[in-house]
Amino acid sequence: MKNLNRRSFIKKSSLSAAGIAALATIPSCSDEQQERAANAQYMGGFAAPKLETIRVASIGVGARGPGHLRFLSKLEGTEIVAISDLYEDLVMKEKKYCEDVGKGQRHTNIATYFGGEDKWKVMLEEVKPDVVFICTNWKNHAPMAIEAMKKGAHAFVEVPIAVTLEEMWDIVNTSESTQKHCMMMENVNYSRDELMFLNMCRLGVIGTPLHAEAAYIHELRFQMEEQERGTGSWRTHHYAKRNGNLYPTHGLGPVAQYMNLGRTDDTFKTLVSFSTPSMGRAMYAEKNYPSDHKWNQLEYKGGDLNTSIIKTNLGRTIMVQWDETSPRPYSRHNLIQGTKGTLAGFPTRVALEGGVEGATNSHHQWAQGEGLAAMYEKYDHPLYKRLSAVTRESGHGGMDGLMVYRIVECLRNGLPLDQNMYEGCFWSAVSPLSEASVANGGAPQAFPDFTRGSWETTDPLNIIA
Numbered sequence: 001m002k003n004l005n006r007r008s009f010i011k012k013s014s015l016s017a018a019g020i021a022a023l024a025t026i027p028s029c030s031d032e033q034q035e036r037a038a039n040a041q042y043m044g045g046f047a048a049p050k051l052e053t054i055r056v057a058s059i060g061v062g063a064r065g066p067g068h069l070r071f072l073s074k075l076e077g078t079e080i081v082a083i084s085d086l087y088e089d090l091v092m093k094e095k096k097y098c099e100d101v102g103k104g105q106r107h108t109n110i111a112t113y114f115g116g117e118d119k120w121k122v123m124l125e126e127v128k129p130d131v132v133f134i135c136t137n138w139k140n141h142a143p144m145a146i147e148a149m150k151k152g153a154h155a156f157v158e159v160p161i162a163v164t165l166e167e168m169w170d171i172v173n174t175s176e177s178t179q180k181h182c183m184m185m186e187n188v189n190y191s192r193d194e195l196m197f198l199n200m201c202r203l204g205v206i207g208t209p210l211h212a213e214a215a216y217i218h219e220l221r222f223q224m225e226e227q228e229r230g231t232g233s234w235r236t237h238h239y240a241k242r243n244g245n246l247y248p249t250h251g252l253g254p255v256a257q258y259m260n261l262g263r264t265d266d267t268f269k270t271l272v273s274f275s276t277p278s279m280g281r282a283m284y285a286e287k288n289y290p291s292d293h294k295w296n297q298l299e300y301k302g303g304d305l306n307t308s309i310i311k312t313n314l315g316r317t318i319m320v321q322w323d324e325t326s327p328r329p330y331s332r333h334n335l336i337q338g339t340k341g342t343l344a345g346f347p348t349r350v351a352l353e354g355g356v357e358g359a360t361n362s363h364h365q366w367a368q369g370e371g372l373a374a375m376y377e378k379y380d381h382p383l384y385k386r387l388s389a390v391t392r393e394s395g396h397g398g399m400d401g402l403m404v405y406r407i408v409e410c411l412r413n414g415l416p417l418d419q420n421m422y423e424g425c426f427w428s429a430v431s432p433l434s435e436a437s438v439a440n441g442g443a444p445q446a447f448p449d450f451t452r453g454s455w456e457t458t459d460p461l462n463i464i465a
Contacts, residue, residue: 040173042454043181050414063135072133082112128153134148137235142167160249192384195381213335214334217330244308244437249424252318252427267313334346
C-alpha cells in the first residue's frame with residue numbers, strides 16, 4: 001500500500017491516543033492470545049517443499065467438491081488418489097470421471113471411502129495423501145483440516161475455515177506445529193473484477209484505502225427443499241440457531257487483501273454487529289410446507305439481514321453485510337474507497353478525482369458499462385490475463401479454476417500460497433464475533449490476533465504475473 005505510515009495515519013485519523021488506549025477495555029468473546037509452541041513456525045509467508053506430483057484426496061463430493069476435483073484431475077502434476085463421501089453413488093461418479101480424464105495414464109488407482117461418518121479418517125490413515133480438499137458441511141471443516149495436517153497433508157478447506165474461535169486457534173496451532181498449509185478456499189478473490197481492483201489498489205490508483213464495503217447478499221431460500229442431502233439439509237439449522245453474520249468471507253476476503261489486512265501495516269481490531277428481526281425463513285416455511293413439516297417446527301433466531309462494522313488497527317472501516325433470505329438481487333458490494341477515488345461492484349463502476357479518462361469528467365459521476373473498457377485493458381490483473389482462457393469453463397465464471405490452478409502452481413513450485421491460514425481465520429472470525437456482538441446489543445468485540453503479532457512481518461500479496 002502506497003503512502004501509508006502507521007504512526008502518521010493514526011495521528012491524522014479520528015482514532016486518537018486516548019481512543020487507542022480505550023480499546024484495551026473493549027469486551028470480547030475472543031480467546032486470550034495463545035503462546036506459540038516451541039516447535040512451531042509462523043506460517044504467514046510459508047512455502048512448503050516442492051511437490052512435483054501432488055497426490056490429492058477429496059472429502060465431500062456433493063456440492064462444491066466435484067468442481068474442484070474435476071478441475072484438479074485435468075491439471076498437469078496431479079494424481080487423484082482417494083475420494084470420500086457419505087454416499088457411494090457420489091463417490092463412484094467422481095471416481096469414474098477422474099479415471100476417464102486420466103485415460104489409463106493417471107488417476108488409475110483411486111481409493112474410495114463411503115458409508116460412515118468417519119471413513120475419511122480411515123482414508124487419511126491408509127492413503128496418506130499430499131493434500132486434502134475438504135468440501136463438507138461447516139461443522140466438519142476444522143476437525144477434518146486439523147486431522148489432515150496431523151496425518152501429513154496440506155489442507156484446503158471450503159468457506160468458512162471454521163465455525164468457532166476455539167476451532168480457529170486449533171487450526172493455527174496445528175498448522176504452525178506441523179508446518180502444513182491450511183488454506184480457506186475463498187474463490188471470490190480470483191474473480192476478474194476483484195483481481196483488477198487489487199491491481200489498481202497496489203498501483204495507487206485510488207490513493208490510500210480508507211473504507212470498504214463487502215457483502216454476501218444471495219437469496220437462497222430454495223435450498224430448504226434440500227432436506228435429506230445437500231446444503232439446505234444442514235444450513236437451515238444454522239439459520240435457526242445462530243444470529244449474526246454467518247457467511248462473511250466472499251465479500252470480506254477481497255477487500256481485506258486490497259487493504260493489506262493481517263499483513264505489514266494493518267490488521268483487524270474490533271467489530272460491532274446488528275441483525276434485523278428474523279421473519280423471512282419462518283414465512284417461507286409456513287407458505288411452502290405443511291404445518292407439521294420439520295421446517296415449521298424450528299424457531300428461526302437469525303435475523304434476515306446482518307450488518308457488521310469492522311474497525312482496523314489504523315482506524316479504517318469495513319461494512320460487512322449478509323442476507324440469504326430477502327427477495328433482492330445478488331450482490332457482494334465489493335467497494336473500496338480511497339483518498340483519490342472509489343472502486344465498486346454490482347454493477348462494476350469507478351469514480352476517480354478528476355474523472356476517469358475517456359468516460360467521466362469528475363468524481364461526481366461513475367464510469368461504468370462501456371466506459372470501463374479502457375480500464376479493463378489497462379488494469380486487468382496479470383494472473384487473469386495469463387489464465388482466464390484456461391479456467392473460464394470452471395465454476396463461478398472461472399474463479400474456481402483460477403484458484404485451484406494457483407494452488408497447484410504454488411505447491412509444485414514451492415511458493416507461498418496467495419491466501420495464508422491466518423487470513424482464513426481472520427475472515428471467518430467475523431461470524432462468531434458478530435454473534436457475540438448481536439447477543440450483547442452491538443457491543444464491540446475484539447479480534448483475536450491469530451498471528452500473535454507476526455502479521456507485521458508478512459509482506460502484502462504480490463501482483464503475480
